[in-house]
Amino acid sequence: MLSKQTLGVFLKMLPLVSLLACTHTELDQEVNCAQVDWYELGRRDGIAGISAANFEDEIHRCDPKEITHNHRTLYEYGRSFGLTSYCTGPMGFQVGKLGEKYEGVCPKALENDFVRSYAVGRQIHILEKENDLIQSRIKSLQNQIDKMQDGNINDEILKLHQQFSQNESKIRDLASKFN
Numbered sequence: 611m612l613s614k615q616t617l618g619v620f621l622k623m624l625p626l627v628s629l630l631a632c633t634h635t636e637l638d639q640e641v642n643c644a645q646v647d648w649y650e651l652g653r654r655d656g657i658a659g660i661s662a663a664n665f666e667d668e669i670h671r672c673d674p675k676e677i678t679h680n681h682r683t684l685y686e687y688g689r690s691f692g693l694t695s696y697c698t699g700p701m702g703f704q705v706g707k708l709g710e711k712y713e714g715v716c717p718k719a720l721e722n723d724f725v726r727s728y729a730v731g732r733q734i735h736i737l738e739k740e741n742d743l744i745q746s747r748i749k750s751l752q753n754q755i756d757k758m759q760d761g762n763i764n765d766e767i768l769k770l771h772q773q774f775s776q777n778e779s780k781i782r783d784l785a786s787k788f789n
Contacts, residue, residue, distance in 0.1 A: 643672030643681065652685035656692020659705065659715050665689075693717065699727040703788045706731025709739075730784050737777045744774045 655664050665685050669677060695701070697720035705712060706728040716724050751767050 643669070643676045646681075648681045648684035649688035652688030652690075653692040654688075655685075656689040656715075657695045658692075659696045659701075659713060661713050661715055662686070662689060690717075693720070697721065697724045699723040700788065702727035703731040707734050709735040727788065730787060734781050734784050737781050741774055741777050741781075744770050744777070748774075 651668065652665070655662075665682060668685075669681065672681075693716060697716035702712075702724035709732070712725070712728050748767055748770050751763050751770075755763050755767075
């Protein structure tokens with residue numbers, strides 16, 4: 611079951627997830643590349659934090675006779691504009707918290723804030739994953755207790771509960787910096 615905080619983050623990220631899902635529908639089939647809105651395709655790639663190398667993947671679907679230098683220029687301008695939405699502190703935090711990999715796509719002028727926030731989000735992601743493992747281990751140990759009473763198991767459960775509480779406290783502290 612999702613916590614209210616996790617559900618809130620998911621709902622905030624839903625537009626980005628939807629955008630990522632439809633980013634490349636424009637060129638999924640062979641099309642007349644002279645009619646493709648290369649600026650818009652680049653802008654969507656930028657907003658999604660997709661590498662500029664994606665242009666090469668897309669342009670290969672075109673008839674070589676249709677390809678012009680203008681296609682690349684429009685794509686790069688659009689992608690640069692899109693990156694201004696992606697390369698922000700709040701987006702870095704969300705990308706890190708979701709456990710996504712940062713591909714180093716942000717321009718130097720925007721990268722510091724993104725990376726700093728990404729690192730905090732990534733810490734939260736790691737702690738949440740650790741807490742998932744801790745909860746799983748606690749459940750397993752509690753099942754063992756139901757089968758037999760053993761003081762060592764109770765001690766381990768107590769230690770895991772303490773670690774879990776410490777992680778939750780760290781998560782709240784880190785997340786409070788971005789709320």
